[in-house]
Amino acid sequence: xxxxxxxxxxxxxxxxxxxxxxxxxxxxxxxxxxxxxxxxxxxxxxxxxxxxxxxxxxxxxxxxxxxxxxxxxxxxxxxxxxxxxxxxxxxxxxxxxxxxxxxxxxxxxxxxxxxxxxxxxxxxxxxxxxxxxxxxxxxxxxxxxxxxxxxxxxxxxxxxxxxxxxxxxxxxxxxxxxxxxxxxxxxxxxxxxxxxxxxxxxxxxxxxxxxxxxxxxxxxxxxxxxxxxxxxxxxxxxxxxxxxxxxxxxxxxxxxxxxxxxxxxxxxxxxxxxxxxxxxxxxxxxxxxxxxxxxxxxxxxxxxxxxxxxxxxxxxxxxxxxxxx
Amino acid sequence: xxxxxxxxxxxxxxxxxxxxxxxxxxxxxxxxxxxxxxxxxxxxxxxxxxxxxxxxxxxxxxxxxxxxxxxxxxxxxxxxxxxxxxxxxxxxxxxxxxxxxxxxxxxxxxxxxxxxxxxxxxxxxxxxxxxxxxxxxxxxxxxxxxxxxxxxxxxxxxxxxxxxxxxxxxxxxxxxxxxxxxxxxxxxxxxxxxxxxxxxxxxxxxxxxxxxxxxxxxxxxxxxxxxxxxxxxxxxxxxxxxxxxxxxxxxxxxxxxxxxxxxxxxxxxxxxxxxxxxxxxxxxxxxxxxxxxxxxxxxxxxxxxxxxxxxxxxxxxxxxxxxxx
Numbered sequence: 001x002x003x004x005x006x007x008x009x010x011x012x013x014x015x016x017x018x019x020x021x022x023x024x025x026x027x028x029x030x031x032x033x034x035x036x037x038x039x040x041x042x043x044x045x046x047x048x049x050x051x052x053x054x055x056x057x058x059x060x061x062x063x064x065x066x067x068x069x070x071x072x073x074x075x076x077x078x079x080x081x082x083x084x085x086x087x088x089x090x091x092x093x094x095x096x097x098x099x100x101x102x103x104x105x106x107x108x109x110x111x112x113x114x115x116x117x118x119x120x121x122x123x124x125x126x127x128x129x130x131x132x133x134x135x136x137x138x139x140x141x142x143x144x145x146x147x148x149x150x151x152x153x154x155x156x157x158x159x160x161x162x163x164x165x166x167x168x169x170x171x172x173x174x175x176x177x178x179x180x181x182x183x184x185x186x187x188x189x190x191x192x193x194x195x196x197x198x199x200x201x202x203x204x205x206x207x208x209x210x211x212x213x214x215x216x217x218x219x220x221x222x223x224x225x226x227x228x229x230x231x232x233x234x235x236x237x238x239x240x241x242x243x244x245x246x247x248x249x250x251x252x253x254x255x256x257x258x259x260x261x262x263x264x265x266x267x268x269x270x271x272x273x274x275x276x277x278x279x280x281x282x283x284x285x286x287x288x289x290x291x292x293x294x295x296x297x298x299x300x301x302x303x304x305x306x307x308x309x310x311x312x313x314x315x316x317x318x319x320x321x322x323x324x325x
Numbered sequence: 326x327x328x329x330x331x332x333x334x335x336x337x338x339x340x341x342x343x344x345x346x347x348x349x350x351x352x353x354x355x356x357x358x359x360x361x362x363x364x365x366x367x368x369x370x371x372x373x374x375x376x377x378x379x380x381x382x383x384x385x386x387x388x389x390x391x392x393x394x395x396x397x398x399x400x401x402x403x404x405x406x407x408x409x410x411x412x413x414x415x416x417x418x419x420x421x422x423x424x425x426x427x428x429x430x431x432x433x434x435x436x437x438x439x440x441x442x443x444x445x446x447x448x449x450x451x452x453x454x455x456x457x458x459x460x461x462x463x464x465x466x467x468x469x470x471x472x473x474x475x476x477x478x479x480x481x482x483x484x485x486x487x488x489x490x491x492x493x494x495x496x497x498x499x500x501x502x503x504x505x506x507x508x509x510x511x512x513x514x515x516x517x518x519x520x521x522x523x524x525x526x527x528x529x530x531x532x533x534x535x536x537x538x539x540x541x542x543x544x545x546x547x548x549x550x551x552x553x554x555x556x557x558x559x560x561x562x563x564x565x566x567x568x569x570x571x572x573x574x575x576x577x578x579x580x581x582x583x584x585x586x587x588x589x590x591x592x593x594x595x596x597x598x599x600x601x602x603x604x605x606x607x608x609x610x611x612x613x614x615x616x617x618x619x620x621x622x623x624x625x626x627x628x629x630x631x632x633x634x635x636x637x638x639x640x641x642x643x644x645x646x647x648x649x650x
Contacts, residue, residue, distance in 0.1 A: 108439070120614060130601075130602075290458055297463065
């Protein structure tokens with residue numbers, strides 16, 4: 001039977017499921033100093049969200065002669081806060097819960113797309129200030145336009161399904177996609193990301209942050225966008241990012257909003273979070289949200305369920321399905 | 326050849342199409358006094374949006390011994406500004422352009438639904454004010470919930486298609502729907518509108534304003550909503566109205582927001598427009614837009630195209646397809 005530390009919280013249902021399977025769960029947050037002092041070496045596994053940083057030193061401190069932790073679970077998707085190389089060197093399995101938040105991020109992306117093209121936050125802002133801005137809030141439809149998706153993992157596929165129902169044409173760039181996906185999907189795949197910017201008036205980001213994708217959305221690429229929809233409507237150019245901050249160059253999109261090259265920018269993620277003083281946030285055609293892509297009741301419940309299942313497999317000697325390293 | 330007055334504007338493409346067919350188009354707005362003085366009696370047809378009010382008196386003043394206007398075109402859907410009985414008595418044909426804005430209203434409805442469940446306007450508001458409200462903005466997914474549509478015309482059908490792709494269950498109430506629609510649709514139809522409120526956590530309005538539908542969304546019905554989604558999630562109750570003001574009792578939804586019976590209200594239409602001083606507009610869980618359902622480039626272009634076609638049919642002695650009276 002295993003002993004699990006959940007340092008950034010865990011849903012009650014997940015705790016109960018682990019206890020029913022005979023495991024012990026300790027819900028307690030530890031400071032970086034406590035982690036370095038080896039407080040986790042009395043546990044068999046640790047489950048973190050984004051607050052707890054499992055650095056190389058804290059991973060080594062969590063091991064001892066008897067073993068210590070052999071499993072690090074990330075309740076969520078991004079494993080930026082876990083030193084994967086150090087974990088692998090120590091023989092520690094790292095898992096995340098990649099599917100749990102898919103639907104939540106898909107819905108937020110569609111929400112941000114329509115909020116952009118129909119000026120929903122600006123509409124509400126003017127209404128609250130007593131202005132009836134009906135005449136100045138003319139928008140455009142998503143139907144008939146081309147959506148360019150950078151990355152075509154499960155979130156992009158879900159976004160594509162809804163966008164297709166809305167009547168959009170789908171284009172994608174994903175150098176890591178397998179050919180069975182490209183064959184089965186109603187989406188045109190491109191070998192060069194620049195093609196998406198040339199062909200699409202609406203771009204949505206669905207990839208990880210890496211050296212390759214850092215500032216992938218930059219001034220040069222924004223300049224390629226035509227502002228004229230596939231149906232001939234002068235709908236302008238629109239960027240949505242609900243994946244990771246840093247992929248969109250915030251200074252570049254601000255300039256493009258100012259010059260009119262972009263008609264809207266919607267961001268759920270930022271280069272620095274919280275973004276602090278950032279002139280982009282005050283542009284009339286920008287709107288944003290504070291990294292709430294997976295902040296739904298359903299996603300959080302699924303994260304817990306999925307993590308409990310991964311831990312039970314691990315303790316039963318089965319390699320957990322979402323093992324990363 | 327016909328002489329057409331377009332008193333609230335007309336798209337250039339539509340004007341050109343009418344001119345190419347040999348008709349004359351005068352783009353000029355007339356005051357109520359000018360209408361009563363018979364200024365339209367020199368025309369064969371008039372095309373209005375919502376600004377020009379074709380009252381009984383102004384319709385009679387637009388007729389003369391030689392005939393005067395025989396056609397009133399409403400560039401849009403609602404004909405509240407045209408006295409249909411007076412038009413019929415004078416033998417004047419009244420047409421609207423019912424299909425032109427469908428897709429635009431569908432998209433805005435979906436946008437308002439997601440903006441409600443994911444707090445998009447509030448997220449943007451807090452972000453602009455320098456607050457990182459990630460923790461307080463937990464939302465819920467539309468997927469797995471039941472959407473109740475009041476009215477099941479072409480807009481509701483479009484909304485249902487997208488909602489279904491998002492994973493929602495569809496319920497509808499529409500006493501005027503034909504049985505071939507109810508049989509072909511993936512939607513459960515109810516004989517009592519109260520059933521929608523009992524079964525659905527998300528209600529969207531897609532009917533006309535009439536004595537029958539005035540304040541149809543009232544305190545008694547709101548009290549029937551359970552706040553627990555079809556998937557068991559305590560997602561709260563949500564109301565969206567992109568159809569006509571007056572169907573939702575604004576005082577009732579404000580009380581329900583205050584008591585927590587409603588988690589969100591999103592309105593594109595109001596009992597009085599502009600709504601002026603209205604405490605509903607300042608509630609944190611309300612958001613709205615200034616009647617922009619059909620305010621897109623595409624819908625306005627389609628309105629013009631459709632109206633030009635109706636006028637050309639009329640002048641050719643063909644009964645226009647969207648004749649209302």
